[in-house]
Amino acid sequence: xxxxxxxSVEAGEILAVVGASGSGKSLLAHAILGILPSNAKVSGTIxxxxxxxxxxxxEALRGREIAxxxxxxxxxxxxxxxxxxxxxxVKKGNEAKAQREVFERYRLKSDVDKMYPFQLSGGxxxxxxxxxxxxxxxxxxxxxxxxxxLDPAVINEALNHFRDVADNGNAVMLITHDxxxxxxxxxxxxVLYAGSTVEVAPANNFTxxxxxxxxxxxxxxxxxxPQNEFIPxxxxxxxxxTLPSGCLFExxxxxxxxxxxxxxxxMRELRNxxxxxxxxx
Amino acid sequence: MQLEAKNxxxxxxxxxxxxxxxxxxxxxxxxxxxxxxxxxxxxxFCKILAGLEKPVEGSITLNRKELHRxxxxxxxxxxxxxxxxxxxxxKMEKILNEGWKPDEELLTSxxxxxxxxxxxxxxxxxxxxxxxxxxxxxxxxxxxxxxxEMTTMLDAITQAQIWQAVLEIFKKREMGIVVVSxxxxxxxxxxxxxxxxxxx
Numbered sequence: 001x002x003x004x005x006x007x008s009v010e011a012g013e014i015l016a017v018v019g020a021s022g023s024g025k026s027l028l029a030h031a032i033l034g035i036l037p038s039n040a041k042v043s044g045t046i047x048x049x050x051x052x053x054x055x056x057x058x059e060a061l062r063g064r065e066i067a068x069x070x071x072x073x074x075x076x077x078x079x080x081x082x083x084x085x086x087x088x089x090v091k092k093g094n095e096a097k098a099q100r101e102v103f104e105r106y107r108l109k110s111d112v113d114k115m116y117p118f119q120l121s122g123g124x125x126x127x128x129x130x131x132x133x134x135x136x137x138x139x140x141x142x143x144x145x146x147x148x149x150l151d152p153a154v155i156n157e158a159l160n161h162f163r164d165v166a167d168n169g170n171a172v173m174l175i176t177h178d179x180x181x182x183x184x185x186x187x188x189x190x191v192l193y194a195g196s197t198v199e200v201a202p203a204n205n206f207t208x209x210x211x212x213x214x215x216x217x218x219x220x221x222x223x224x225x226p227q228n229e230f231i232p233x234x235x236x237x238x239x240x241x242t243l244p245s246g247c248l249f250e251x252x253x254x255x256x257x258x259x260x261x262x263x264x265x266x267m268r269e270l271r272n273x274x275x276x277x278x279x280x281x
Numbered sequence: 282m283q284l285e286a287k288n289x290x291x292x293x294x295x296x297x298x299x300x301x302x303x304x305x306x307x308x309x310x311x312x313x314x315x316x317x318x319x320x321x322x323x324x325x326f327c328k329i330l331a332g333l334e335k336p337v338e339g340s341i342t343l344n345r346k347e348l349h350r351x352x353x354x355x356x357x358x359x360x361x362x363x364x365x366x367x368x369x370x371x372k373m374e375k376i377l378n379e380g381w382k383p384d385e386e387l388l389t390s391x392x393x394x395x396x397x398x399x400x401x402x403x404x405x406x407x408x409x410x411x412x413x414x415x416x417x418x419x420x421x422x423x424x425x426x427x428x429x430e431m432t433t434m435l436d437a438i439t440q441a442q443i444w445q446a447v448l449e450i451f452k453k454r455e456m457g458i459v460v461v462s463x464x465x466x467x468x469x470x471x472x473x474x475x476x477x478x479x480x481x
């Protein structure tokens with residue numbers, strides 16, 4: 001379940017979306033693309049270029065203007081050779097050339113073009129998924145955990161590629177739990193907790209002991225990294241069926257007061273970012 | 282008490298050797314990192330250490346004795362994907378208590394909520410499930426723990442929670458731990474020494 005979620009990404013920009021597993025990161029991606037399951041209930045609006053995305057618009061833009069790098073490698077067509085899958089995603093220009101170029105970039109040799117998904121390793125399948133989105137010419141790329149199982153050299157190549165795509169005037173939303181990778185390329189970072197945004201901060205705020213961050217959960221997430229303090233916040237994210245009535249983070253928050261239990265705080269601007277916490281300074 | 286792998290070799294049928302001639306000793310009070318490019322057999326080696334896979338060549342001994350095949354195994358393995366390591370048709374309480382009955386203190390330190398015990402595995406997130414997998418592997422007779430990408434799929438807070446709980450038990454019980462991970466910062470934080478599977 002996601003609720004009270006506000007997020008925006010501009011042309012030329014990379015927005016990283018981080019947060020706990022089960023915080024609704026993939027749901028957000030699927031909501032933007034309009035590929036949620038039929039029993040999903042959705043409220044609120046999503047706009048693209050100022051225009052509201054209706055399901056008809058989503059269908060028209062999907063794969064053309066907005067492309068997804070899905071989280072699961074099961075999204076490849078099991079019966080189509082992977083070279084062809086990438087070529088069918090090319091909307092403009094020479095398909096074969098675009099496909100070979102992107103495979104070269106991700107170190108997939110020419111014999112991979114003719115392989116079926118079952119013949120690929122996990123890392124190769126993920127590079128194929130990345131390729132389909134990268135050749136699409138879409139103006140918005142939403143990448144849902146694109147890096148697990150890739151070795152460091154390929155991760156860097158993929159991250160640089162996202163940066164190039166953004167620098168060419170497109171928007172990238174990078175959904176990941178790998179904050180370290182996100183920081184290498186992202187302009188801003190949105191932090192999700194229990195299905196809602198708690199903070200959107202410039203990437204360079206993730207530094208030191210997290211003193212530049214605004215929300216107690218973002219600070220905790222940063223401090224828990226092994227290269228920082230490696231000290232966790234106790235407790236766990238609430239289940240969607242038992243969400244607190246006030247601030248969703250209140251039960252785990254050391255700064256919580258009685259007021260925090262009364263209503264969910266609204267998002268407010270603070271120091272060049274936004275935060276959902278009444279005590280944040 | 283030491284866990285020793287002597288001259289281990291493994292391959293499928295008559296295929297190429299995945300690895301051969303691997304020697305490795307793990308002692309109590311020691312945390313060893315295991316790294317290497319994917320596809321070189323780190324997971325297979327872990328399974329061999331934990332007695333879940335038989336080596337084609339060589340032997341695994343605990344205190345210079347062959348490991349027995351039945352009863353509670355003193356070497357416990359934790360996998361990367363907890364959803365593949367639990368019985369989807371059992372409720373969490375039964376999964377948790379299959380090998381031993383973890384006490385309240387352990388459940389608290391791992392952040393396992395009472396209310397989760399009555400749920401089915403598909404009603405919990407990966408991070409929640411992994412806590413159960415860790416709890417059930419930390420029985421009183423566990424001497425060595427093999428953590429194969431144990432927290433790779435989890436967020437930083439859940440990762441730190443699980444590791445802090447494991448480290449506490451590691452100190453109390455004088456266990457030995459193998460950590461498999463691609464994350465250099467995690468290995469640096471946890472391990473006393475690091476080996477690359479290619480150079481074993």
